[in-house]
Amino acid sequence: MATHHERLRIGIGEIDTLLGDRIALNELHEVRCSFSRDIGCACGFVVALTAQLKSAGKIVWITEPAIGDAGRLFPDGLAHFGFDAERLVQINPLHLNDALWAAGEAARNGSLAAIVFHVKGNPKMFDLSVSRKLMLRVQNSGRPFFILRQAGQEEASSTATRWYVQPEQSLPDNNFEKGVGHMRLRLTLEKNRNGQTGQWLIAYNPQSRSFEHAASNTATTHSGLPVYAPFHRPDLSAQMGQILAPEREKRQTS
Amino acid sequence: MSGISIEQTLGDARAINPDIDCVQHDVHADMKLLKQIARWCERYTPLVALSGKDGLFLNITGCVHLFGGEKAMLEDIMVRLKAQGFAVRLGIANTAGAAWALSRYGDCMIAPQNARALLEPLPLDALRLSKTTVRELAQLGFKTIGCLADLPRAPIAARFGNEVLLRLDQALGREDEALSPFQPAAELVHEKRFSDPVVHEDGIRATILILAKQLALRLEERGLGMRKCKLLLFRADGEVTFLEVEASIPMRDAKRIAALFDERLANLRDEWDAGFGFDVVQLSILRSERLEARQEDMITGCLSQEKLSRLVDHLSARLGSDRVQVYQTTATHIPERRSSLAPAMHNQPQQAATEKTDTAIRPILLFPRPELTEVMAEVPEGPPIRFRWRKAQYEVTCFEGPERIACEWWKDGRNAHTRDYFRIETSEGCRLWLFRYGLYERETDAPKWYVQGIFA
Numbered sequence: 001m002a003t004h005h006e007r008l009r010i011g012i013g014e015i016d017t018l019l020g021d022r023i024a025l026n027e028l029h030e031v032r033c034s035f036s037r038d039i040g041c042a043c044g045f046v047v048a049l050t051a052q053l054k055s056a057g058k059i060v061w062i063t064e065p066a067i068g069d070a071g072r073l074f075p076d077g078l079a080h081f082g083f084d085a086e087r088l089v090q091i092n093p094l095h096l097n098d099a100l101w102a103a104g105e106a107a108r109n110g111s112l113a114a115i116v117f118h119v120k121g122n123p124k125m126f127d128l129s130v131s132r133k134l135m136l137r138v139q140n141s142g143r144p145f146f147i148l149r150q151a152g153q154e155e156a157s158s159t160a161t162r163w164y165v166q167p168e169q170s171l172p173d174n175n176f177e178k179g180v181g182h183m184r185l186r187l188t189l190e191k192n193r194n195g196q197t198g199q200w201l202i203a204y205n206p207q208s209r210s211f212e213h214a215a216s217n218t219a220t221t222h223s224g225l226p227v228y229a230p231f232h233r234p235d236l237s238a239q240m241g242q243i244l245a246p247e248r249e250k251r252q253t254s
Numbered sequence: 255m256s257g258i259s260i261e262q263t264l265g266d267a268r269a270i271n272p273d274i275d276c277v278q279h280d281v282h283a284d285m286k287l288l289k290q291i292a293r294w295c296e297r298y299t300p301l302v303a304l305s306g307k308d309g310l311f312l313n314i315t316g317c318v319h320l321f322g323g324e325k326a327m328l329e330d331i332m333v334r335l336k337a338q339g340f341a342v343r344l345g346i347a348n349t350a351g352a353a354w355a356l357s358r359y360g361d362c363m364i365a366p367q368n369a370r371a372l373l374e375p376l377p378l379d380a381l382r383l384s385k386t387t388v389r390e391l392a393q394l395g396f397k398t399i400g401c402l403a404d405l406p407r408a409p410i411a412a413r414f415g416n417e418v419l420l421r422l423d424q425a426l427g428r429e430d431e432a433l434s435p436f437q438p439a440a441e442l443v444h445e446k447r448f449s450d451p452v453v454h455e456d457g458i459r460a461t462i463l464i465l466a467k468q469l470a471l472r473l474e475e476r477g478l479g480m481r482k483c484k485l486l487l488f489r490a491d492g493e494v495t496f497l498e499v500e501a502s503i504p505m506r507d508a509k510r511i512a513a514l515f516d517e518r519l520a521n522l523r524d525e526w527d528a529g530f531g532f533d534v535v536q537l538s539i540l541r542s543e544r545l546e547a548r549q550e551d552m553i554t555g556c557l558s559q560e561k562l563s564r565l566v567d568h569l570s571a572r573l574g575s576d577r578v579q580v581y582q583t584t585a586t587h588i589p590e591r592r593s594s595l596a597p598a599m600h601n602q603p604q605q606a607a608t609e610k611t612d613t614a615i616r617p618i619l620l621f622p623r624p625e626l627t628e629v630m631a632e633v634p635e636g637p638p639i640r641f642r643w644r645k646a647q648y649e650v651t652c653f654e655g656p657e658r659i660a661c662e663w664w665k666d667g668r669n670a671h672t673r674d675y676f677r678i679e680t681s682e683g684c685r686l687w688l689f690r691y692g693l694y695e696r697e698t699d700a701p702k703w704y705v706q707g708i709f710a
Contacts, residue, residue: 036644037644037646037682037684037708038684039619039708040617040618040619040684040685040708040709040710041683041710043618043619043708043710044618044709044710045710047618047710048710056558057558057562058562060565069644070619070708071619071620071621071622071707071708072595072619072620072622073581073618073619073620074589074592074593074616074617074618074619074620074707075581075583075592075593076583076589076592076593076616077615077616077617077618077619077620077707077709077710078618079616080615080616080618081618081710085581085583085593086580086581088580088581089566089578089579089580089598090578090579090580090581090595091569091573091577091578091579092577092579093573093577094573094577098572098573101572102569102573105565105568105569106565106569109561109562109564109565110561111558111559111561111562111565112562112565166683167682167683167684167685168683169651169679169681169683170652170679170683170685172652178652179652179653179654179677180652180653180654180677180678180679180685180709182710183685183709183710184683185683204710
């Protein structure tokens with residue numbers, strides 16, 4: 001159900017022109033990072049992109065069983081990207097071949113907003129022919145398919161683009177200089193159908209919900225996050241008073 | 255074997271036949287076998303109930319004509335079970351009590367409409383009474399059911415309580431007895447029997463499609479759609495394969511029902527053992543819901559919703575419904591309890607989100623089990639300076655925090671501690687969520703540190 005005004009963009013003109021104004025919706029895209037600890041950054045990049053898809057469909061997130069150490073998506077954290085966790089359908093198959101099958105089924109469905117396939121490393125089973133099959137299905141259904149490759153190498157595949165993500169130290173923002181700023185990364189376009197590639201230092205701006213150049217320390221253009229320091233967090237008084245006789249502290253008799 | 259009986263002592267049995275083997279009685283294995291036979295018996299009737307630990311009740315009301323009469327049915331059961339190596343005794347009567355008595359103590363297997371004449375000569379044991387009651391009755395001179403049948407009721411009730419009269423009435427049909435079926439009774443059942451067992455998977459698939467088409471017609475007549483469907487494959491040697499599929503929204507398209515079973519069968523392939531083939535294939539609807547006939551919208555409309563539910567059904571059928579999930583949030587501040595996964599199958603319409611307040615920054619990936627780390631931090635309440643996580647050393651360059659989250663003492667009791675969360679960034683640019691578990695000196699002397707999440 002692709003609506004014609006739907007588009008997927010990095011938000012930085014220079015990069016978007018390399019892609020022909022936007023990221024193609026009916027293609028396979030890969031986002032990879034080299035270490036497991038960088039998965040947060042890679043995941044954030046994919047989430048920030050898919051959050052732009054405003055069509056009504058669900059987002060299917062398939063995780064391969066080897067992804068044990070990446071944790072699982074956290075709805076409260078996704079909300080900062082404007083990503084509604086209610087749109088997520090999480091699929092955790094027990095075997096890689098089931099995961100690949102599920103990815104294929106999701107790829108040809110056509111009613112989804114996007115599909116993300118989270119895979120660890122470069123499993124042999126997920127080779128060029130499998131990714132080509134996926135590509136054909138994706139081109140047919142017209143819904144974007146992201147391969148999120150955790151701790152993976154460059155590999156020949158049928159993806160239209162391949163992005164390599166490395167986390168960088170965040171820049172101090174205007175409001176809270178000592179704090180941790182927001183996601184900043186070194187983004188490398190390793191593969192592009194048009195042939196043009198490149199590398200940029202970019203940061204995510206949660207207010208405009210897009211990426212922007214963030215090369216050096218002083219020239220930050222973003223105005224920073226709203227400061228969250230004192231925020232209201234009500235206690236859960238409604239649940240109290242259910243335990244009538246709390247366990248009495250045992251006194252040591254010895 | 256002559257002379258050997260249940261509850262005999264081993265010594266006595268050995269005295270009669272010195273060659274017998276002695277094996278410890280395995281109650282659970284017996285029960286398992288009985289349940290397996292019960293499942294197999296579903297080929298005769300959907301209402302099969304367990305009777306104690308050594309018998310089965312089959313409610314064959316309305317099923318007899320399918321097997322060519324009571325006698326033919328009885329013979330069929332007898333022959334098939336004997337072929338599987340079981341010693342069987344059978345009885346058919348119009349009450350469960352009478353059938354129980356006839357199968358165990360009678361010599362006639364099919365009771366006429368009024369079973370009383372057959373029951374009267376049987377011993378009192380045939381009434382399903384406790385041993386002590388039977389013994390006490392025997393001491394009073396009551397040996398057969400006939401002796402009891404016409405006695406005044408009040409004195410018996412006064413002396414032995416309700417049990418004797420209840421069992422007597424149940425056997426003679428003066429009182430109804432409810433049997434609780436071993437499996438929930440299906441709403442609709444269609445089955446196909448083969449004189450030559452089917453071995454090939456393609457044959458099974460084709461049969462499922464035929465049965466699904468028949469069921470779909472019945473469903474359409476009633477304006478219903480299938481939510482839960484069961485397939486029983488009866489192997490010729492007595493094994494029963496049992497498959498169940500569910501649909502997230504009611505449906506009655508035969509091809510789609512068959513496709514769901516195709517996925518289940520595809521997943522079964524390793525365990526799939528056709529043996530000598532299947533002689534009965536039975537498809538039944540366990541749960542259905544209203545489904546109005548409607549016309550497809552050609553342009554947009556519910557098509558997308560239906561496509562999605564089709565995908566969810568399809569994936570759930572093959573991977574299991576606990577592998578296709580949606581996120582749910584709970585009103586709590588403890589991160590690992592904040593969100594949980596629930597089967598997408600049962601959670602199509604999400605209720606309004608519990609609370610959507612603008613909370614503090616949370617990680618994008620959360621570890622449901624926080625990972626223990628070695629941290630160097632300022633005592634008592636300072637931020638982490640450097641830490642070791644997953645066998646690598648990290649330097650903290652900047653941090654935010656602490657954000658204090660108190661424990662839920664009403665759930666965790668007194669031993670749970672307060673957590674101080676820090677959002678930190680390492681020199682590599684990794685942004686992590688660490689917490690100190692326990693307040694220094696107030697709750698614990700050596701607080702431990704955990705990593706609980708990764709920020710984007």
